[in-house]
Amino acid sequence: MGLGTWQLQRLAWKEALIAAAHERPGAAAVPAPGPDTWSGFAIDDWRYRRVTLTGTFGPREAYFWIALTEPNGPLSGAGAMVLTPFRTTDGWTVLVNRGFVPEDRRAPASRPGSEPPEGTVTVEGLVRRDDPPSFITPAPDAASRTFYARDIAAIAGALDAAPPVAPYQIDLVAEETPPGGLPQAGESRMTFTNNHLGYAFTWFGLGAALLGVTAAALWRRSGRRHGPHAAPSSE
Template sequence: MRRLLLAVAIAGAFVILIGLGTWQLQRLEWKEALIAAAAERPAAPAVPAPGPDEWGSRPAAFPIDDWRYRRVALTGSFAPVEAFFWIALGEPNGPLGGPGYMVLVPFVTEDGWTVLVNRGFIPEDRRDPATRPDAAPPRGTVTVEGLIRRDDPPSFITPAPDTAARIFYARDIGAIAEALGAPGPIAPYQIDLVAEETPAGGLPQAGESRITFTNNHLGYALTWYGLAAALLGVSGVALWRRRARG
């Protein structure tokens, strides 16, 4: 009976290890497609940003991977409020980097729906609008271009936001839109403005989308498959020794 239970346990562990390796290969295919999209989409001509007709009553089902990093254009007006996403900007595309904030503003489209727009980076000591001359968004109806980004809800290790100061540590669309009183419907994605949208005063510094990825899935897959092979090898040696002893 013990041998049977041991055999079942070994077989179960082997199946799990093979399954984990196969899952990592599937993740590898997905990650490589995302990396290719991130390399190609930002340079493509802008297309209209998807509206409620495309995400409708089920925003959670919006196919974000089909749109992520795609350059889009939208027409509307900026709301006169802003929130701040804390970031340590390393290797900036523009002249400024280090600790600071991404300035997030609701953009109300001419069709009546709202998207959260990242206008760009400001240093940590420039959060007060008075320290940023000529940094206000253009008034009235304008057309802007940017890259679509996914929602970024907080994890269990994300610091709690300072809602009084409108400082956030995750680009959580729902929480930020609520704190800013953004009118609905709210798009299930965000827009990072491209560098050309930087105001004449230089702040916020647009064009700072982080398009970098780690891709360790092949290594993980080989690790799981290696463990599966090792399990078979150890089990085979143990069985051979048992039989050799008679």
């Protein structure tokens, strides 16, 4: 029964997260959380919030491989999200997802005008959580700096990002797409699976079945002890 209760708690958490994903991107932007908030950082309090950053983009890129379906912009298919370190004027770094590029336009030389703006700029984006790889995630390709999980530590290391590095990432909003159209910003994926209610019913059902089996076994044992053929008392 405890596992069923836990699944109901997870259901409430997931429903709150889904609600946040729909509501927060449309709210007014606030400054991105700095290092004074990172100790015990509660990502669910910030996830999908629209924030602003002021600083400079680094010169290097890494790539998170993705097959983009149902895009917000005109481009989709196999490609990558372009990840670039952004050094804030307050002296800390955050990984910024500048947007999607098709596989045949991944090389910077194939997309003139896609470079990040030079100098100090202010940008807006959505806060996204760290996403370390699981045991089934392919290993990154170090030569091409291609990753299959948005693992902050690994990507920041590959890009020689200056510390301290934020424990979250930023997805630029669509308005940050360069005039040439690449990288195509505003492609945050907000899809969720929510099977917790079904899991809860399963665990409660298994618990009820186990109680029934236990009760039947006790009843049969009691019947053998007190039935007409029960052994006489020694008293």
